[in-house]
Amino acid sequence: MSNDKISDKRHLRSVATRQKLLEAAKEVFLEEGFQKATISQMIKKANIGYGTAYVHFEGKEDLLCVLMENVMAQFYEIAEISFFPKSKDEAEQIINKQTYSFLKMAEAERNMMQIFEQAIGVSSVISDKWKAIREKFIQRISMDIAYSQQNGLARATLNDEIVARGWFFTNEMYLWEIVRNEHHHSVEEIATTITSLYATGLYL
Amino acid sequence: MSNDKISDKRHLRSVATRQKLLEAAKEVFLEEGFQKATISQMIKKANIGYGTAYVHFEGKEDLLCVLMENVMAQFYEIAEISFFPKSKDEAEQIINKQTYSFLKMAEAERNMMQIFEQAIGVSSVISDKWKAIREKFIQRISMDIAYSQQNGLARATLNDEIVARGWFFTNEMYLWEIVRNEHHHSVEEIATTITSLYATGLYL
DNA sequence: CAATGAATATGACACGATGTCAATATTATT
DNA sequence: AATAATATTGACATCGTGTCATATTCATTG
Numbered sequence: 001m002s003n004d005k006i007s008d009k010r011h012l013r014s015v016a017t018r019q020k021l022l023e024a025a026k027e028v029f030l031e032e033g034f035q036k037a038t039i040s041q042m043i044k045k046a047n048i049g050y051g052t053a054y055v056h057f058e059g060k061e062d063l064l065c066v067l068m069e070n071v072m073a074q075f076y077e078i079a080e081i082s083f084f085p086k087s088k089d090e091a092e093q094i095i096n097k098q099t100y101s102f103l104k105m106a107e108a109e110r111n112m113m114q115i116f117e118q119a120i121g122v123s124s125v126i127s128d129k130w131k132a133i134r135e136k137f138i139q140r141i142s143m144d145i146a147y148s149q150q151n152g153l154a155r156a157t158l159n160d161e162i163v164a165r166g167w168f169f170t171n172e173m174y175l176w177e178i179v180r181n182e183h184h185h186s187v188e189e190i191a192t193t194i195t196s197l198y199a200t201g202l203y204l
Numbered sequence: 205m206s207n208d209k210i211s212d213k214r215h216l217r218s219v220a221t222r223q224k225l226l227e228a229a230k231e232v233f234l235e236e237g238f239q240k241a242t243i244s245q246m247i248k249k250a251n252i253g254y255g256t257a258y259v260h261f262e263g264k265e266d267l268l269c270v271l272m273e274n275v276m277a278q279f280y281e282i283a284e285i286s287f288f289p290k291s292k293d294e295a296e297q298i299i300n301k302q303t304y305s306f307l308k309m310a311e312a313e314r315n316m317m318q319i320f321e322q323a324i325g326v327s328s329v330i331s332d333k334w335k336a337i338r339e340k341f342i343q344r345i346s347m348d349i350a351y352s353q354q355n356g357l358a359r360a361t362l363n364d365e366i367v368a369r370g371w372f373f374t375n376e377m378y379l380w381e382i383v384r385n386e387h388h389h390s391v392e393e394i395a396t397t398i399t400s401l402y403a404t405g406l407y408l
Numbered sequence: 409c410a411a412t413g414a415a416t417a418t419g420a421c422a423c424g425a426t427g428t429c430a431a432t433a434t435t436a437t438t
Numbered sequence: 439a440a441t442a443a444t445a446t447t448g449a450c451a452t453c454g455t456g457t458c459a460t461a462t463t464c465a466t467t468g
Binding site for chain 1: 325326361365366367369376377378388393394398400402403405406
Protein backbone atom coordinates (compact mmCIF):
# COMPACT_ATOMS: atom_id res chain seq x y z
CA MET A 1 0.00 0.00 0.00
CA SER A 2 2.73 2.44 0.96
CA ASN A 3 4.62 3.94 -2.00
CA ASP A 4 2.62 1.84 -4.41
CA LYS A 5 5.41 0.03 -6.22
CA ILE A 6 8.67 1.18 -4.71
CA SER A 7 8.47 -1.21 -1.80
CA ASP A 8 7.06 -4.07 -3.82
CA LYS A 9 9.70 -6.76 -3.52
CA ARG A 10 8.66 -8.49 -6.74
CA HIS A 11 8.74 -5.30 -8.72
CA LEU A 12 12.09 -4.43 -7.20
CA ARG A 13 13.55 -7.75 -8.25
CA SER A 14 12.13 -7.28 -11.72
CA VAL A 15 13.77 -3.88 -12.07
CA ALA A 16 17.04 -5.32 -10.83
CA THR A 17 17.17 -8.16 -13.34
CA ARG A 18 16.22 -5.75 -16.10
CA GLN A 19 19.09 -3.55 -15.05
CA LYS A 20 21.51 -6.47 -14.85
CA LEU A 21 20.58 -7.41 -18.37
CA LEU A 22 20.98 -3.87 -19.66
CA GLU A 23 24.47 -3.61 -18.23
CA ALA A 24 25.48 -7.00 -19.56
CA ALA A 25 24.05 -6.07 -22.96
CA LYS A 26 26.13 -2.91 -23.10
CA GLU A 27 29.29 -4.85 -22.33
CA VAL A 28 28.56 -7.49 -24.94
CA PHE A 29 27.66 -4.89 -27.56
CA LEU A 30 30.92 -3.04 -26.95
CA GLU A 31 32.96 -6.24 -27.01
CA GLU A 32 31.36 -7.88 -30.02
CA GLY A 33 29.69 -5.16 -32.05
CA PHE A 34 26.00 -5.20 -32.84
CA GLN A 35 25.93 -8.03 -35.33
CA LYS A 36 28.10 -10.55 -33.52
CA ALA A 37 26.52 -9.80 -30.17
CA THR A 38 24.00 -12.45 -29.19
CA ILE A 39 21.24 -12.48 -26.64
CA SER A 40 22.68 -15.69 -25.23
CA GLN A 41 25.95 -13.95 -24.37
CA MET A 42 24.14 -11.16 -22.59
CA ILE A 43 22.01 -13.63 -20.65
CA LYS A 44 25.05 -15.55 -19.50
CA LYS A 45 26.86 -12.40 -18.43
CA ALA A 46 23.78 -11.19 -16.58
CA ASN A 47 23.32 -14.55 -14.82
CA ILE A 48 19.65 -14.85 -15.58
CA GLY A 49 17.51 -17.52 -17.19
CA TYR A 50 17.27 -17.58 -20.96
CA GLY A 51 13.56 -16.88 -21.20
CA THR A 52 13.80 -14.02 -18.74
CA ALA A 53 15.42 -11.76 -21.30
CA TYR A 54 12.36 -11.97 -23.50
CA VAL A 55 10.13 -10.99 -20.61
CA HIS A 56 11.87 -7.63 -20.38
CA PHE A 57 12.89 -6.94 -23.98
CA GLU A 58 11.82 -8.00 -27.40
CA GLY A 59 15.37 -8.67 -28.56
CA LYS A 60 18.75 -7.14 -29.33
CA GLU A 61 17.28 -4.09 -31.02
CA ASP A 62 14.98 -3.29 -28.15
CA LEU A 63 17.87 -3.57 -25.71
CA LEU A 64 19.98 -1.17 -27.73
CA CYS A 65 17.11 1.30 -28.08
CA VAL A 66 16.93 1.62 -24.31
CA LEU A 67 20.71 1.90 -24.03
CA MET A 68 20.73 4.74 -26.57
CA GLU A 69 17.86 6.73 -25.08
CA ASN A 70 20.02 9.34 -23.37
CA VAL A 71 22.24 9.84 -26.41
CA MET A 72 19.24 10.31 -28.65
CA ALA A 73 17.82 12.84 -26.21
CA GLN A 74 21.06 14.81 -26.50
CA PHE A 75 20.67 14.97 -30.26
CA TYR A 76 17.17 16.34 -29.90
CA GLU A 77 18.56 18.99 -27.59
CA ILE A 78 21.15 20.07 -30.12
CA ALA A 79 18.48 20.31 -32.78
CA GLU A 80 16.63 22.83 -30.61
CA ILE A 81 19.37 25.48 -30.57
CA SER A 82 17.64 28.77 -31.30
CA PHE A 83 18.43 30.61 -34.50
CA PHE A 84 17.60 34.27 -35.05
CA PRO A 85 20.67 35.82 -36.68
CA LYS A 86 20.77 39.50 -37.61
CA SER A 87 23.61 39.21 -40.09
CA LYS A 88 25.44 36.74 -42.27
CA ASP A 89 28.33 36.63 -39.82
CA GLU A 90 26.09 35.97 -36.87
CA ALA A 91 24.36 33.23 -38.81
CA GLU A 92 27.66 31.57 -39.63
CA GLN A 93 28.66 31.79 -36.00
CA ILE A 94 25.49 30.11 -34.75
CA ILE A 95 25.64 27.43 -37.42
CA ASN A 96 29.26 26.74 -36.66
CA LYS A 97 28.47 26.29 -32.99
CA GLN A 98 25.63 23.91 -33.74
CA THR A 99 27.66 21.88 -36.19
CA TYR A 100 30.49 21.68 -33.70
CA SER A 101 28.18 20.47 -30.92
CA PHE A 102 26.72 17.92 -33.30
CA LEU A 103 30.08 16.52 -34.36
CA LYS A 104 31.41 16.57 -30.82
CA MET A 105 28.69 14.10 -29.88
CA ALA A 106 30.46 11.61 -32.10
CA GLU A 107 33.58 11.91 -30.01
CA ALA A 108 31.88 12.05 -26.64
CA GLU A 109 29.74 8.97 -27.27
CA ARG A 110 31.96 7.25 -29.78
CA ASN A 111 31.73 3.71 -28.41
CA MET A 112 27.99 3.44 -28.26
CA MET A 113 27.59 5.45 -31.45
CA GLN A 114 29.66 2.84 -33.24
CA ILE A 115 27.20 0.19 -32.14
CA PHE A 116 24.36 2.47 -33.09
CA GLU A 117 25.68 2.90 -36.61
CA GLN A 118 26.06 -0.83 -37.08
CA ALA A 119 22.53 -1.32 -35.80
CA ILE A 120 21.07 1.26 -38.16
CA GLY A 121 22.16 -0.87 -41.08
CA VAL A 122 20.56 -3.99 -39.68
CA SER A 123 17.53 -3.11 -37.62
CA SER A 124 14.59 -1.21 -39.00
CA VAL A 125 13.53 -0.23 -35.48
CA ILE A 126 16.85 1.48 -34.79
CA SER A 127 16.98 2.88 -38.29
CA ASP A 128 13.60 4.54 -37.74
CA LYS A 129 14.82 6.10 -34.51
CA TRP A 130 17.71 7.71 -36.32
CA LYS A 131 15.52 8.78 -39.22
CA ALA A 132 13.30 10.60 -36.74
CA ILE A 133 16.31 12.48 -35.40
CA ARG A 134 17.40 13.31 -38.93
CA GLU A 135 13.98 14.64 -39.89
CA LYS A 136 13.86 16.70 -36.72
CA PHE A 137 17.14 18.37 -37.66
CA ILE A 138 16.10 18.90 -41.26
CA GLN A 139 12.82 20.42 -40.21
CA ARG A 140 14.61 22.86 -37.91
CA ILE A 141 17.22 23.73 -40.52
CA SER A 142 14.50 24.33 -43.11
CA MET A 143 12.82 26.76 -40.76
CA ASP A 144 16.12 28.51 -40.10
CA ILE A 145 16.74 28.91 -43.81
CA ALA A 146 13.23 30.18 -44.43
CA TYR A 147 13.69 32.69 -41.60
CA SER A 148 16.93 33.94 -43.10
CA GLN A 149 15.38 34.18 -46.54
CA GLN A 150 12.44 36.18 -45.22
CA ASN A 151 14.84 38.59 -43.55
CA GLY A 152 16.79 39.09 -46.74
CA LEU A 153 19.90 37.40 -45.36
CA ALA A 154 19.85 34.33 -47.56
CA ARG A 155 19.42 33.67 -51.25
CA ALA A 156 15.69 33.24 -51.73
CA THR A 157 15.99 31.40 -55.03
CA LEU A 158 17.12 28.20 -53.33
CA ASN A 159 14.52 25.74 -52.12
CA ASP A 160 14.89 25.65 -48.35
CA GLU A 161 14.14 21.98 -47.87
CA ILE A 162 16.56 20.80 -50.52
CA VAL A 163 19.29 22.95 -49.04
CA ALA A 164 18.47 21.84 -45.51
CA ARG A 165 18.67 18.17 -46.41
CA GLY A 166 21.92 18.62 -48.28
CA TRP A 167 23.44 20.52 -45.41
CA PHE A 168 22.37 17.99 -42.81
CA PHE A 169 23.67 15.14 -44.95
CA THR A 170 27.14 16.62 -44.90
CA ASN A 171 26.96 16.94 -41.15
CA GLU A 172 25.62 13.44 -40.68
CA MET A 173 28.22 11.73 -42.79
CA TYR A 174 31.00 13.55 -41.01
CA LEU A 175 29.42 12.46 -37.76
CA TRP A 176 29.73 8.82 -38.73
CA GLU A 177 33.28 9.30 -39.97
CA ILE A 178 34.23 10.73 -36.62
CA VAL A 179 32.37 7.93 -34.86
CA ARG A 180 34.44 5.41 -36.79
CA ASN A 181 37.58 7.42 -36.10
CA GLU A 182 38.22 7.69 -39.81
CA HIS A 183 38.43 11.49 -39.99
CA HIS A 184 41.73 13.00 -41.06
CA HIS A 185 41.18 16.47 -39.64
CA SER A 186 40.23 17.96 -36.29
CA VAL A 187 36.55 18.30 -35.51
CA GLU A 188 37.06 22.07 -35.24
CA GLU A 189 38.54 22.32 -38.70
CA ILE A 190 35.83 20.18 -40.21
CA ALA A 191 33.10 22.22 -38.56
CA THR A 192 34.49 25.59 -39.59
CA THR A 193 35.26 24.49 -43.14
CA ILE A 194 31.88 22.99 -43.99
CA THR A 195 30.10 25.80 -42.18
CA SER A 196 32.04 28.40 -44.13
CA LEU A 197 31.24 26.68 -47.41
CA TYR A 198 27.58 26.44 -46.51
CA ALA A 199 27.19 29.96 -45.17
CA THR A 200 28.98 31.49 -48.14
CA GLY A 201 26.82 29.50 -50.53
CA LEU A 202 23.53 30.32 -48.86
CA TYR A 203 23.91 33.77 -47.33
CA LEU A 204 24.28 37.09 -49.11
CA MET B 205 42.06 -29.17 -77.30
CA SER B 206 40.20 -26.76 -79.56
CA ASN B 207 39.19 -23.49 -77.87
CA ASP B 208 40.67 -24.67 -74.62
CA LYS B 209 37.63 -24.28 -72.35
CA ILE B 210 34.79 -23.15 -74.56
CA SER B 211 34.01 -26.63 -75.79
CA ASP B 212 34.63 -28.32 -72.48
CA LYS B 213 31.29 -29.87 -71.63
CA ARG B 214 31.98 -29.92 -67.91
CA HIS B 215 33.04 -26.32 -67.86
CA LEU B 216 30.03 -25.37 -69.91
CA ARG B 217 27.70 -27.05 -67.47
CA SER B 218 29.44 -25.32 -64.59
CA VAL B 219 29.01 -21.92 -66.19
CA ALA B 220 25.35 -22.67 -66.85
CA THR B 221 24.56 -23.60 -63.25
CA ARG B 222 26.45 -20.56 -62.04
CA GLN B 223 24.33 -18.43 -64.32
CA LYS B 224 21.11 -20.12 -63.25
CA LEU B 225 21.99 -19.37 -59.65
CA LEU B 226 22.83 -15.74 -60.39
CA GLU B 227 19.50 -15.18 -62.08
CA ALA B 228 17.59 -16.90 -59.30
CA ALA B 229 19.51 -14.87 -56.75
CA LYS B 230 18.56 -11.62 -58.42
CA GLU B 231 14.89 -12.57 -58.38
CA VAL B 232 14.97 -13.58 -54.74
CA PHE B 233 16.86 -10.45 -53.74
CA LEU B 234 14.31 -8.26 -55.49
CA GLU B 235 11.38 -10.15 -54.00
CA GLU B 236 12.63 -10.44 -50.44
CA GLY B 237 15.23 -7.74 -49.93
CA PHE B 238 18.80 -8.52 -48.90
CA GLN B 239 18.18 -9.54 -45.32
CA LYS B 240 15.17 -11.79 -45.78
CA ALA B 241 16.59 -13.41 -48.90
CA THR B 242 18.05 -16.82 -48.18
CA ILE B 243 20.44 -19.00 -50.08
CA SER B 244 17.95 -21.84 -49.80
CA GLN B 245 15.32 -19.88 -51.71
CA MET B 246 17.78 -19.11 -54.48
CA ILE B 247 18.85 -22.73 -54.69
CA LYS B 248 15.28 -23.91 -54.98
CA LYS B 249 14.49 -21.36 -57.65
CA ALA B 250 17.61 -22.31 -59.59
CA ASN B 251 16.86 -26.03 -59.34
CA ILE B 252 20.29 -27.04 -58.21
CA GLY B 253 21.58 -29.05 -55.26
CA TYR B 254 22.12 -27.26 -51.99
CA GLY B 255 25.85 -27.73 -51.78
CA THR B 256 26.33 -26.60 -55.36
CA ALA B 257 25.73 -22.97 -54.46
CA TYR B 258 28.74 -22.97 -52.17
CA VAL B 259 30.93 -24.34 -54.92
CA HIS B 260 30.31 -21.23 -57.02
CA PHE B 261 29.88 -18.53 -54.39
CA GLU B 262 30.85 -17.96 -50.80
CA GLY B 263 27.38 -16.79 -49.83
CA LYS B 264 24.73 -14.12 -50.26
CA GLU B 265 27.22 -11.27 -50.23
CA ASP B 266 29.42 -12.81 -52.88
CA LEU B 267 26.38 -13.39 -55.08
CA LEU B 268 25.31 -9.77 -54.76
CA CYS B 269 28.83 -8.51 -55.47
CA VAL B 270 28.77 -10.21 -58.84
CA LEU B 271 25.26 -8.97 -59.57
CA MET B 272 26.35 -5.39 -58.86
CA GLU B 273 29.55 -5.42 -60.87
CA ASN B 274 28.16 -3.54 -63.86
CA VAL B 275 26.46 -0.91 -61.72
CA MET B 276 29.65 -0.31 -59.79
CA ALA B 277 31.55 0.05 -63.04
CA GLN B 278 29.12 2.77 -64.09
CA PHE B 279 29.86 4.71 -60.91
CA TYR B 280 33.55 4.55 -61.62
CA GLU B 281 32.85 5.91 -65.09
CA ILE B 282 30.93 8.88 -63.69
CA ALA B 283 33.77 9.61 -61.31
CA GLU B 284 36.10 9.96 -64.28
CA ILE B 285 34.33 12.92 -65.92
CA SER B 286 37.03 15.42 -66.83
CA PHE B 287 37.10 18.76 -65.10
CA PHE B 288 39.04 21.74 -66.45
CA PRO B 289 36.76 24.77 -66.11
CA LYS B 290 37.87 28.22 -67.19
CA SER B 291 35.29 30.12 -65.17
CA LYS B 292 32.99 29.80 -62.21
CA ASP B 293 30.01 29.34 -64.50
CA GLU B 294 31.67 26.62 -66.49
CA ALA B 295 32.65 24.87 -63.28
CA GLU B 296 29.08 24.97 -62.01
CA GLN B 297 27.89 23.60 -65.30
CA ILE B 298 30.28 20.65 -65.25
CA ILE B 299 29.55 19.91 -61.61
CA ASN B 300 25.84 20.06 -62.22
CA LYS B 301 26.15 17.59 -65.04
CA GLN B 302 28.17 15.18 -62.96
CA THR B 303 25.82 15.43 -59.99
CA TYR B 304 22.89 14.85 -62.27
CA SER B 305 24.45 11.75 -63.81
CA PHE B 306 25.26 10.49 -60.36
CA LEU B 307 21.74 10.94 -59.03
CA LYS B 308 20.20 9.56 -62.22
CA MET B 309 21.94 6.28 -61.52
CA ALA B 310 19.69 5.94 -58.49
CA GLU B 311 16.63 6.08 -60.71
CA ALA B 312 18.02 3.95 -63.49
CA GLU B 313 19.16 1.14 -61.21
CA ARG B 314 16.74 1.74 -58.37
CA ASN B 315 15.75 -1.87 -57.73
CA MET B 316 19.20 -3.32 -57.40
CA MET B 317 20.47 -0.20 -55.66
CA GLN B 318 17.86 -0.74 -52.97
CA ILE B 319 19.27 -4.19 -52.34
CA PHE B 320 22.76 -2.74 -52.44
CA GLU B 321 21.93 -0.20 -49.77
CA GLN B 322 20.47 -2.83 -47.50
CA ALA B 323 23.55 -4.98 -48.02
CA ILE B 324 25.93 -2.14 -47.20
CA GLY B 325 24.49 -2.01 -43.72
CA VAL B 326 24.91 -5.73 -43.16
CA SER B 327 27.88 -7.01 -45.11
CA SER B 328 31.38 -5.68 -44.64
CA VAL B 329 32.38 -7.03 -48.04
CA ILE B 330 29.71 -4.99 -49.81
CA SER B 331 30.32 -2.03 -47.55
CA ASP B 332 33.97 -2.02 -48.57
CA LYS B 333 33.03 -2.04 -52.24
CA TRP B 334 30.94 1.07 -51.76
CA LYS B 335 33.60 2.74 -49.64
CA ALA B 336 36.05 2.26 -52.49
CA ILE B 337 33.65 3.99 -54.86
CA ARG B 338 33.18 6.81 -52.37
CA GLU B 339 36.91 7.32 -51.93
CA LYS B 340 37.39 7.33 -55.68
CA PHE B 341 34.88 10.16 -56.03
CA ILE B 342 36.33 12.10 -53.13
CA GLN B 343 39.81 11.78 -54.51
CA ARG B 344 38.66 13.11 -57.88
CA ILE B 345 36.68 15.94 -56.34
CA SER B 346 39.65 16.92 -54.19
CA MET B 347 41.79 17.16 -57.31
CA ASP B 348 39.14 19.23 -59.06
CA ILE B 349 38.98 21.64 -56.15
CA ALA B 350 42.77 21.94 -55.96
CA TYR B 351 42.84 22.63 -59.71
CA SER B 352 40.27 25.40 -59.35
CA GLN B 353 42.10 26.86 -56.40
CA GLN B 354 45.39 26.91 -58.29
CA ASN B 355 43.70 28.71 -61.16
CA GLY B 356 42.26 31.34 -58.84
CA LEU B 357 38.71 30.22 -59.46
CA ALA B 358 38.00 28.87 -56.00
CA ARG B 359 38.53 30.10 -52.45
CA ALA B 360 41.98 28.88 -51.52
CA THR B 361 41.42 29.17 -47.77
CA LEU B 362 39.23 26.08 -47.68
CA ASN B 363 40.84 22.68 -47.23
CA ASP B 364 40.15 20.79 -50.44
CA GLU B 365 39.70 17.36 -48.90
CA ILE B 366 37.27 18.51 -46.23
CA VAL B 367 35.21 20.32 -48.84
CA ALA B 368 35.35 17.36 -51.21
CA ARG B 369 34.10 14.94 -48.59
CA GLY B 370 31.31 17.25 -47.50
CA TRP B 371 30.21 17.75 -51.07
CA PHE B 372 30.23 14.09 -51.89
CA PHE B 373 28.33 13.27 -48.71
CA THR B 374 25.48 15.49 -49.82
CA ASN B 375 25.43 13.78 -53.18
CA GLU B 376 25.59 10.33 -51.67
CA MET B 377 22.77 10.82 -49.21
CA TYR B 378 20.54 12.22 -51.91
CA LEU B 379 21.42 9.21 -54.00
CA TRP B 380 20.08 6.88 -51.32
CA GLU B 381 16.99 8.99 -50.83
CA ILE B 382 16.24 8.72 -54.50
CA VAL B 383 16.98 5.00 -54.41
CA ARG B 384 14.41 4.59 -51.64
CA ASN B 385 12.01 6.82 -53.54
CA GLU B 386 11.80 9.12 -50.56
CA HIS B 387 12.76 12.33 -52.37
CA HIS B 388 10.18 15.10 -52.51
CA HIS B 389 11.66 16.98 -55.46
CA SER B 390 12.72 16.17 -58.98
CA VAL B 391 16.24 14.92 -59.53
CA GLU B 392 16.89 17.96 -61.72
CA GLU B 393 15.86 20.38 -59.03
CA ILE B 394 17.90 18.61 -56.41
CA ALA B 395 20.98 18.57 -58.61
CA THR B 396 20.78 22.23 -59.58
CA THR B 397 20.02 23.39 -56.05
CA ILE B 398 22.83 21.60 -54.26
CA THR B 399 25.23 22.39 -57.10
CA SER B 400 24.36 26.06 -56.94
CA LEU B 401 24.87 26.11 -53.19
CA TYR B 402 28.20 24.34 -53.51
CA ALA B 403 29.52 26.36 -56.42
CA THR B 404 28.54 29.66 -54.83
CA GLY B 405 30.19 28.63 -51.59
CA LEU B 406 33.41 27.45 -53.14
CA TYR B 407 33.97 29.54 -56.27
CA LEU B 408 34.78 33.22 -56.47
C1' DC C 409 -1.09 -18.13 9.11
C1' DA C 410 -2.54 -21.08 5.61
C1' DA C 411 -4.26 -20.68 1.23
C1' DT C 412 -5.12 -18.55 -2.92
C1' DG C 413 -3.69 -15.68 -6.60
C1' DA C 414 -0.60 -12.68 -9.20
C1' DA C 415 3.82 -11.47 -10.89
C1' DT C 416 8.23 -13.07 -12.31
C1' DA C 417 11.74 -16.34 -13.81
C1' DT C 418 13.24 -20.47 -16.17
C1' DG C 419 15.19 -23.72 -19.63
C1' DA C 420 13.72 -27.27 -22.76
C1' DC C 421 12.02 -27.24 -27.25
C1' DA C 422 11.00 -26.41 -32.13
C1' DC C 423 12.31 -23.76 -35.90
C1' DG C 424 15.00 -21.83 -39.62
C1' DA C 425 19.29 -20.62 -41.82
C1' DT C 426 24.09 -21.68 -42.58
C1' DG C 427 28.28 -24.04 -44.26
C1' DT C 428 30.73 -28.51 -44.72
C1' DC C 429 31.86 -32.88 -46.48
C1' DA C 430 31.92 -37.61 -47.91
C1' DA C 431 29.73 -39.73 -51.50
C1' DT C 432 28.05 -39.70 -56.25
C1' DA C 433 27.69 -38.48 -61.07
C1' DT C 434 29.52 -36.69 -65.18
C1' DT C 435 33.01 -35.84 -68.53
C1' DA C 436 38.01 -36.07 -70.15
C1' DT C 437 42.20 -38.55 -70.78
C1' DT C 438 45.13 -42.37 -71.25
C1' DA D 439 37.90 -49.93 -70.68
C1' DA D 440 40.21 -47.99 -66.93
C1' DT D 441 41.54 -44.08 -64.62
C1' DA D 442 41.61 -39.32 -63.44
C1' DA D 443 39.64 -34.85 -63.02
C1' DT D 444 35.80 -31.99 -62.39
C1' DA D 445 31.20 -30.90 -60.86
C1' DT D 446 27.06 -31.87 -58.15
C1' DT D 447 24.52 -33.40 -54.29
C1' DG D 448 21.86 -33.59 -49.86
C1' DA D 449 22.38 -35.21 -45.24
C1' DC D 450 24.44 -33.49 -41.19
C1' DA D 451 26.21 -30.65 -37.44
C1' DT D 452 25.98 -26.08 -35.69
C1' DC D 453 24.16 -21.87 -34.08
C1' DG D 454 20.96 -18.25 -32.73
C1' DT D 455 16.15 -17.22 -31.95
C1' DG D 456 11.68 -16.92 -29.73
C1' DT D 457 7.98 -19.46 -27.28
C1' DC D 458 5.64 -21.70 -23.73
C1' DA D 459 4.34 -24.75 -20.07
C1' DT D 460 6.12 -25.02 -15.64
C1' DA D 461 8.25 -23.48 -11.39
C1' DT D 462 9.33 -20.02 -8.16
C1' DT D 463 8.72 -15.98 -5.44
C1' DC D 464 5.98 -12.69 -3.23
C1' DA D 465 1.38 -10.31 -1.88
C1' DT D 466 -3.23 -10.61 -0.34
C1' DT D 467 -7.17 -12.44 1.70
C1' DG D 468 -10.28 -14.83 4.88
